[in-house]
Amino acid sequence: MGRVLLPFDYYEPQSISDAIQLSRDSFGTYLAGGCTLVPALRRRERRDSCLISINKIEGLNEFYAHPKKGLTVGARVHAATLLPDIWAGKRFAALHEAIEQLYPPHIGNMGSIVGNLCSAIPYYDLPTAAMALNAEIHTTGLNGKRIIPLESFYLDTSKNALHDHELATHAFCPPPQPDSGSCFKKIYRSRRTTYDSHKINAAASIAFDQDRQKIQYARIVLGSWYFRPHRYQKAEDLLKNQVPSFDLFTEAASIVLEDLKPITDMEWVEKTRFAQAKVLLRDTIAQAASRAKSRQDPFEDASQIIQNTK
Amino acid sequence: MKTIATFHVNGQEYDTVIEPHMVLADILRDNLNLTGTKRACSGGNCGACTVLVNGRPTCSCITLGMLARDKDIETVEGLASTKNGLSTLQTAFVQNNAAQCGFCTSGMLMTAEALLRENPQPTRQEVKIAISGNICRCTGYIKIVDAIMEAVSTLQTINNHNEKA
Structure with missing residues (x-):
């Protein structure tokens, strides 16, 4: 270098x-x-x-996390800013975990979240986590303001949907559903030789129905496989209206694998990557579901009791 | 486009002429003659260039100097004082032989310093996580973690003593 x-x-x-x-x-x-x-x-x-x-521009250092209003992160906000925030940790856990696991950890003190999302580097972690949380990028350009969902933001490696001179001003994650939980996990292997497998990351967001018996909403994202993180709607559909179980999560992970294409012609690398991806996806979905099921919010419970008594 | 910039390093103000493409590590070493900060990978991967910017560990090799102006910067030179000599952390490194070639030591010290300020009683695992961004090519991690843990207990003893006094 x-x-x-x-x-x-x-x-x-x-x-x-x-x-x-x-x-x-x-x-x-x-x-x-x-x-x-x-x-x-x-x-x-x-x-x-x-x-x-953009570090002198007022208004781009806004950071706000609230369970009912969502998560807003200005373009100047460093990743580590999210870590001490209690709502970011509880209700936007996938993004929080992705930041916690940034390597090297110093990057969290220097890099901005919006910058990380806009870089469109295939192996970055934050895009995968943010996509599971249904994030969108808010921009201002010569033709006014735009909102771009993260799912349609990545065009190719290092290429995003921003027009010339357009500035991403902030990222926004909508408020999560009441009984929901999210999770981010990755398997990190540094690439020592050409044939070594890279890392793989996955994120999931799961919401239960009112009785917390069946899954009502699911969002499954796998990253570091292609040039951008991908959502797997077939697997999401499989989970909907089902009672959560280990077998169900394993089946959902298997469905994702059916859609994946090998990215090298090295057979053993692909075998290893597929095996890793299956375990990673299963555990990520299971963890997100477990969080959704065990979620307790005394404030919400109290408001519900007041509503019921009225 | 040369400009005069002010840097607050180790409690002192330095005015120096910089260019926009200069990174903080180069400014500290070449302009301010603070050569304790090392240049190694130059890509933000190894942590040898770690300095504290506003109290947070930062890779000075990928931080543009222009972005570090008017911020509080601390380098390894700021740990020791003329009055008390080496800091507790530095003494623990010396006593535990926590440096082999010594190239990563300044980065390790700065990361450990930031950790101990934020969390004065870290566990061994927390120390390992904190220094995971600092690579020691001599692989002397056990002694480095030992040294940081020893510094933790020494600082705790000093604090207890001060409270009693």
């Missing part, structure tokens, strides 16, 4: 409109934490002649 970055122009606009204007005039790239951009510049994978830092 090259030691020195090539020179570039650098701007620090104070408002979103200034940033967009600067981007249009100078064809600059937006910079938040720089954890993906700076190493890419060093490796000469990118040759940006102008960087526009």
Whole structure:
């Protein structure tokens, strides 16, 4: 890796409109934490002649997590900001766990969540977790504001659906259903040789019906397999209106595997990856279901009792 | 486009001329002559360049200098003081022979320092998780964890003593 970055122009606009204007005039790239951009510049994978830092823009450091209002994360918010938040941990557990497991842990103090989502790097963890939570990216560009669901945000490796000069201002996860839980897990193996398997990550979000007997809603996402995380609706449909059981989760994981295509021609690598993915998916769904089933919210319970007595 | 930037490092203010493409590790080493911070992988993977920015461990090799201006930066040089000599953590590293080649030591110390400020009584497992982003190519992890645990108990003894006094 090259030691020195090539020179570039650098701007620090104070408002979103200034940033967009600067981007249009100078064809600059937006910079938040720089954890993906700076190493890419060093490796000469990118040759940006102008960087526009968004770190002085007011309003992009907004962070708000609430079980009834959802999770809002501004483009400047560092990943580690979420960790001490009790609601982020309880109701948006998948994203919280993905941040907890970021490697190296220092990245959480430097990189922004929105930057991580916008990087469109296939093996990143936050996109998988955020997709399970039905996240969307809010943007502002030359033609006004847009909301892009994360599912349609990734076009290819390092390519997202943002238009030229468009700035992702914040990410939003809608409030989870009342009796729901989510989970993120990954199997991490550093790649030492060409034939070594990469990591695999998975996230799931499960909601139960009012009696907490049957699964009402499921969202299953597997990442680090193709260029973007994928949702598996066949497996989700299988889980709906079913009583949760270990066998059901195993069957759902098997259905996901049927849709997966090998990504190398090395047979043993694929065998290992498929075996890992099956266990990972099964455990992720089981953990999310367990959280949904055992969820207790004294405030919600109290409000329900008051409503019933009325 | 050269600019004069102010850096707050180890409680002192430094004015220095930087360019936008300079990273914090280069500024600390080349401009401010604080060579305790090491450059190793230059990609944010090994943790040898760890410094504390606003009290949080940060890889200075991928942090642009422009982003670190006007923030509180602490490097390994700031751990020891002229009055008390080496810090408790540094002394524990020396006593446990927790450095082999020593290249990762400054990063390890800064990460451990941040951990002990946030959690003064970490378990061995918590220490391992905290330093998981710092790679020791000599693989001397056991002694490093031992040293941090010894520092924990020493600091606890000092605190108990101070409370009694």
